[in-house]
Every structure is written in structure tokens, then in C-alpha cells.
Amino acid sequence: MRLSTFKSGLGAVVATFATSVAAFADDTLQIIGQPTNGDTGFQPAGTIVARHLQGLEGMITDIMAAIVIFVTILLVVVLVRFNAKANPKPAKFTHNSPLEIAWTLIPIVILVIIGAYSLPVLYLEEEIPQADVEIKVTGNQWYWHYDYKTADAAFGFDSYMIGSPATVDAKADPGVVPYTLNDAMVAKLKKSGYGADQFRLAVDNPMVVPVGKTVVVDITGADVIHSWKVPAFGLMQDAVPGRVAKAWFKADKEGIYFGQCSELCGKDHAYMPIEVKVVSQAAYDAWLVSAKKLFASADAPQLVQVASNN
Numbered sequence: 497m498r499l500s501t502f503k504s505g506l507g508a509v510v511a512t513f514a515t516s517v518a519a520f521a522d523d524t525l526q527i528i529g530q531p532t533n534g535d536t537g538f539q540p541a542g543t544i545v546a547r548h549l550q551g552l553e554g555m556i557t558d559i560m561a562a563i564v565i566f567v568t569i570l571l572v573v574v575l576v577r578f579n580a581k582a583n584p585k586p587a588k589f590t591h592n593s594p595l596e597i598a599w600t601l602i603p604i605v606i607l608v609i610i611g612a613y614s615l616p617v618l619y620l621e622e623e624i625p626q627a628d629v630e631i632k633v634t635g636n637q638w639y640w641h642y643d644y645k646t647a648d649a650a651f652g653f654d655s656y657m658i659g660s661p662a663t664v665d666a667k668a669d670p671g672v673v674p675y676t677l678n679d680a681m682v683a684k685l686k687k688s689g690y691g692a693d694q695f696r697l698a699v700d701n702p703m704v705v706p707v708g709k710t711v712v713v714d715i716t717g718a719d720v721i722h723s724w725k726v727p728a729f730g731l732m733q734d735a736v737p738g739r740v741a742k743a744w745f746k747a748d749k750e751g752i753y754f755g756q757c758s759e760l761c762g763k764d765h766a767y768m769p770i771e772v773k774v775v776s777q778a779a780y781d782a783w784l785v786s787a788k789k790l791f792a793s794a795d796a797p798q799l800v801q802v803a804s805n806n
């Protein structure tokens with residue numbers, strides 16, 4: 497079902513590129529990674545890391561539930577069998593070596609099992625594979641900046657929440673009040689292919705990456721500490737000024753994945769969402785061509801340096 501939506505949308509995606517980057521794929525890509533009202537579970541896992549993390553969470557939750565049930569049963573047994581009425585003459589012993597060995601060894605075994613499953617996932621996350629696409633991500637108060645560098649060009653662009661002051665033009669958007677979800681804001685979101693549910697998630701210039709390719713993100717901050725987090729990718733990395741932290745993801749499926757800055761970074765922290773569009777290689781190549789034209793500047797042949805803010 498989803499796949500067919502993607503495939504039928506592909507032609508339109510490529511055609512859209514010819515005219516405008518902004519209109520790119522908005523109405524053809526399915527939104528996969530976004531919060532759902534009332535839901536308590538994870539967003540659908542969009543990468544191998546997210547799948548492993550969610551599996552690990554399930555396993556550890558099961559172990560915890562088993563321990564809670566076991567301890568509760570023990571408590572009930574003790575209350576019933578060993579209260580003063582049922583057991584008027586209490587035993588006087590204070591030690592039981594086999595029991596003490598058991599309650600020391602069993603938790604050790606449980607922790608070793610958890611470790612044995614956790615460490616490989618930690619290594620999977622932290623060992624950065626060879627990049628197919630490398631993008632520098634810079635957190636700013638209060639927007640993200642993405643720098644791409646390909647063999648023949650380098651370009652970067654700011655990524656603002658649709659509805660933040662930088663994206664509101666009094667003439668073009670009558671009635672739009674920054675950061676406020678009113679009818680005019682819904683109309684503005686609609687123009688870019690989104691609905692009211694994507695308010696505070698959708699951005700003007702999303703990160704665009706090819707599906708099934710290893711994307712390495714070099715994450716840093718320009719002013720204060722931010723955090724680049726995309727739940728469906730199982731990826732969260734602090735963006736610390738003066739440091740570049742590497743993280744990676746390889747998206748399984750074409751679609752739109754949303755995230756949020758996840759480190760309190762100032763008054764507009766709530767208004768610097770993250771949007772990643774995962775598209776086919778062909779659509780990505782076409783986007784690169786138009787993005788280079790739109791964003792590349794002749795006097796900026798290099799990636800923006802760490803902690804600079806332009």
C-alpha cells in the first residue's frame with residue numbers, strides 16, 4: 497500500500513524538481529515518522545538501529561515485568577503464610593546460604609544477558625560506517641542548518657519551522673501569526689503540502705537524503721547545546737558548540753520523518769523541529785541539481801566551519 501503510493505508519486509516527484517525545490521515531493525511522500533495523538537508506543541522503526549533499539553526496549557520491559565510479578569507474588573505469599581495469625585511461632589534463623597547465592601547469581605545472570613544484547617546495539621550505533629552522503633548539521637537558536645558537500649559542489653541552507661518568524665511574510669501570509677496555529681497558519685502549511693497535524697514539525701527546507709544509503713551526520717552547535725533527534729531513526733545526538741559528533745542512519749523506506757530539538761536551548765526551543773525527507777536515489781540526484789543552484793554560493797566553496805553561524 498505504502499510502496500505503491502511511493503512509486504506512483506515518483507514521477508510527480510521528479511517532475512516537481514524541474515520547477516521548484518520548495519514544492520518538492522510534499523504531496524507524494526508519505527509521512528512515516530511523526531507523533532500520533534494518544535499513542536504511547538514508538539514511532540515505526542525506520543532504520544536498523546531503531547529496530548534493534550525497540551527490540552531491546554521490549555526485551556528489557558519483559559524482564560522488568562517478570563521481576564515485578566515475581567516479587568509481587570513473593571510479597572503476597574509472605575503476607576498470607578507468615579503473618580502473626582497464620583504463623584504465630586516465627587522461625588529464628590537469619591541466614592540461608594543457597595538462597596543468598598541464588599539472589600546474587602540470578603541478578604548477575606540477568607544483567608549479563610541484558611549486556612550481551614545491549615552492547616552490540618551500542619556498537620552498531622556508535623561505529624560510524626562509510627558514508628554515502630555526509631551532511632553537517634548545525635543547531636542554532638532556533639533553527640537547524642544543513643551543509644552538503646558533494647564532489648563538485650558545497651552548499652548549505654537553513655531549515656526553519658513553517659510558521660516561525662523567518663518564514664512569515666506579512667504580504668504573502670495575511671493573518672499568519674508566528675508560532676500560532678490559526679486558520680491562516682493551516683492554509684500556509686497546506687501550501688507546502690502539510691496539514692494542521694504537522695504544525696511545529698514541518699519545515700521550509702527539510703534535509704533530503706536518498707533511501708537505503710548510509711547518511712553520516714556531523715552534528716554541532718553554533719551557540720548553545722541543541723540536540724538533533726529523529727525518533728523513527730533511533731537517532732539522538734547532542735549538538736555541542738566547538739565539537740562535532742558523528743552519528744549515522746540508513747533509512748529503509750522513502751517518506752517524511754520528523755524530529756525535534758531535544759535539548760532545552762532557549763525560549764524558542766519548541767519551534768526548531770527537524771524534517772528529513774527520504775527519497776529515491778533518482779529523486780535525490782534531481783534535488784541535488786536544483787538545491788545546488790538555489791543554495792550554493794560562488795564565494796562559499798567550503799562547508800561552513802564549526803560554530804560559525806551563517
Ligand SMILES: [Cu+2]
Nearest residue numbers: 757759761765
Ligand atoms: Cu532546542
